[in-house]
Each structure stands twice: as structure tokens, then as C-alpha cells.
Amino acid sequence: MNNLLSCITDGIRRVAIVGHVRPDGDCAGSVMAAYHYLRDNVPSLEIVPFLQELPYGIRFLVKDCPVRCDDGAGEKFDLVISLDAAAENRIGAGIEAFRACENTVCIDHHQTCTAFGKVNRVEPRASSACEVLYRLMQRDRIGFDTAVCLYTGIIHDTGALRFDNVSPETVMIVSDLIARGIPFTKIIEKSFTEKSLTEMKITGEIIKNSRLFREEHFLYGCCDLEMQKRYGIDPTELGSVVASMNEAREARVVLFMYQFEDGSWKGSLRSKCDVDVAKIALRYGGGGHVKAAGFSFDQDPERAAEEIRKLLPSEEI
Ligand SMILES: [Mn+2]
Structure with missing residues (x-):
């Protein structure tokens, strides 16, 4: 898979997006980036993001969004996309929705990832799930909210671009996201540096x-x-x-x-x-x-x- 929108084939109306247990910045960032991107580009879709409760600093990512924290049991989705989870049993909220769906996508960057989706995109060398996800998006279709979420995920999984999972490509992506006018200083302060x-x-x-x-x-x-x-x-x-x-x-x-x-x-x-x-x-x-x-x-x-x-x-x- 090279393009996230290619997953939205005819007949797909209801999509769930899930992440791992105890979500961190990259998990919540990638789930919400996928949510905003699909919502902006395929307005006819019903999209349900699933995330367990977030740490205080990254709660802004889900503000005013219809996020669910249950397991999604008994519900029918045409497609379920998993982000930043290394194995099916690592999925947090929405896990039953994933298990019940035949049409699944796994997007991840863990070297231990079991590529458990029907379609998989696993890049063990990528800094973050957000970096993998960015590459599956068309640059001119990335909106402001999507950019904020992607940036937050990359910052969290790279320790604000300090870890050795940062590649020249990671920095290029960050450069592109910053060029969109996102409040990058504030995001680092509020979600990463600041503590109670x-x-x-x-x-x-x-x-x-x-x-x-x-x-x-x-x-x-x-x-x-x-x-x-x-x-x-x-x-x-x-x-x-x-x-x-x-x-x-x-x-x-x-x-x-x-x-x-x-x-x-x-x-x-x-x-x-x-x-x-x-x-x-x-x-x-x-x-x-x-x-x-x-x-x-x-x-x-x-x-x-x-x-x-x-x-x-x-x-x-
Ligand atoms: Mn990650």
C-alpha cells in the first residue's frame, strides 16, 4: 500500500481507526491524523477514532473529536485501520472492532511488529507511525489539523528530534509540517516538555x-x-x-x-x-x-x- 486513500474502495462507508493500549503521542497523533485526513478528503465516510484515555499533555489532539474509548464489540465496520500497534493484542480501544472486521490495515514502525493486518505497511526504520502515515498521504491533501497531529507524533517518538531514529527524511517531513504554520513551539512545550x-x-x-x-x-x-x-x-x-x-x-x-x-x-x-x-x-x-x-x-x-x-x-x- 502506497496511499491511504487507496484503502477507501467502493462500498466502504464506515471506518474505525485504532491505536495501542496506553496511547502515547505517536499513537494518538497517528490515529487522529488519519481521522482528520480521511474526514477532509472523503467527507462521505463515517469515521470513528478509538483511543483509550490520553495523558494530560496530548489531550488537545482529541478536543472536539468524536473519540471512543470502548472496545467496539458488536459493531460492524467496513474497514479498520490500526496505527502504531506492534501486535493485534496490543490494540487498546476498538480491539473487538478490529477483530470482527475482515478488511484491516496495519500501519506501524516497530521492529517487533507482526504485520497483523490484511494489508500492511510496516517500516521498522521510520521514526514514528506518523512518519509512515505521512508517506501514505498526498502532500497537497494534508490539512492543518492533520499536520498538527503528525508533527506531535513525530516529536514524541523522536524525543523532539534527538533520538537516532531521526533520518534526513524525518527532518524533511517536519520541515514540510512546520511550513504549514502549525504552532510547533507551543506543541513541544505543552505536550512534551511541560509537566505538572x-x-x-x-x-x-x-x-x-x-x-x-x-x-x-x-x-x-x-x-x-x-x-x-x-x-x-x-x-x-x-x-x-x-x-x-x-x-x-x-x-x-x-x-x-x-x-x-x-x-x-x-x-x-x-x-x-x-x-x-x-x-x-x-x-x-x-x-x-x-x-x-x-x-x-x-x-x-x-x-x-x-x-x-x-x-x-x-x-x-
Ligand atoms: Mn510509535
Whole structure:
């Protein structure tokens, strides 16, 4: 598939767009970019974007849009498009709508992606799902709202163009989006840099309690429900903690684990060396990228950290 509009064949009237569980900027950005693009260019379509609740900083992406957060069970769509999800079971809201539909498209950039759609466009070297999606759009058909969503996704998955998933092509795309007059400074500030004071304080406590294994240059920290309650925040407000931990000079691999209301945990991994954290996440049924990956688990976090430490190369200090 080279063109998103080529999916809209005769007889397609009702389209669902879905992303992964616990949506981030690239997931919500790509789902909403596809929504705006199809709505602008095929006004006769009924388009339903599905997204679970978003972290505060990126809620502007769904403002005034008819987004649904249920699983879409029992509903009939002529086409379901999945964005930024590496496997079918990683789809969040709308997963049942996807499963029930014969006509599915999978657009993704994870190296662990299973290409689970009937039609697939997976580019493991692309910075973001938004970058892949941009290439499936016609430049002169991209409207303002679509540009805002695409830009937000690229910024989030590249750490504001700092990560090594940025290619000259990524920068060309950003250049084209900025040329459309989008408020690019404000988007970075509001959705990426800015945090609540509470988020900064809890990050401080997590880092204070974190533990460094010097031989492996492995830093890990965790945040259980008790700590979240004490600060009055939920897991959607912990998205920036792992990036803060990753700034530690002593760390080459970072693990941040946080608990959900049902007692389960999520682990976020980052690497600043040649350790491929996607491979580690895959062992736990997760996935991601070489330098940033995640997984879910139920065991004791200390034990999970110890297991992961044993997978890392160590060296004399
Ligand atoms: Mn992504």
C-alpha cells in the first residue's frame, strides 16, 4: 500500500481507526491524523477514532473529536485501520472492532511488529507511525489539523528530534509540517516538555529511591500504587519518568516500573548503549524499539529488575 486513500474502495462507508493500549503521542497523533485526513478528503465516510484515555499533555489532539474509548464489540465496520500497534493484542480501544472486521490495515514502525493486518505497511526504520502515515498521504491533501497531529507524533517518538531514529527524511517531513504554520513551539512545550509540579515531585522521589547496578550500568526505579495515591496521580502522569532517569550519566540501561489499579505492572526500558531493549521486552511479551521498549508483568518488581540485570553485559568498574 502506497496511499491511504487507496484503502477507501467502493462500498466502504464506515471506518474505525485504532491505536495501542496506553496511547502515547505517536499513537494518538497517528490515529487522529488519519481521522482528520480521511474526514477532509472523503467527507462521505463515517469515521470513528478509538483511543483509550490520553495523558494530560496530548489531550488537545482529541478536543472536539468524536473519540471512543470502548472496545467496539458488536459493531460492524467496513474497514479498520490500526496505527502504531506492534501486535493485534496490543490494540487498546476498538480491539473487538478490529477483530470482527475482515478488511484491516496495519500501519506501524516497530521492529517487533507482526504485520497483523490484511494489508500492511510496516517500516521498522521510520521514526514514528506518523512518519509512515505521512508517506501514505498526498502532500497537497494534508490539512492543518492533520499536520498538527503528525508533527506531535513525530516529536514524541523522536524525543523532539534527538533520538537516532531521526533520518534526513524525518527532518524533511517536519520541515514540510512546520511550513504549514502549525504552532510547533507551543506543541513541544505543552505536550512534551511541560509537566505538572506533582509529576516532577514524584519523579524526584522515584529517582531518590532508584537503584544503580554499577557493573551493568543498570538503573531501575519503581512506583507502586501506594506512592501514586500519596501524590494523587495515576499512571498516565508517569510517562516522563523513564526519560528523566535516562539522563543519569551512570546509567546505560534504565528500567522504570509502575503499577496499575488492577495490581499489574508496566516496565519501560531505555538503552544508551548497544543493548537491544526490544529483545528484553519481547521475552516478557512486550516489544518496541532497540533503544526504547516496554512490557507488562505481574511479578514482584524487584525480581523483574534482578532478572533483567542478569541479561545485561557486565564489566569491571
Ligand atoms: Mn510509535
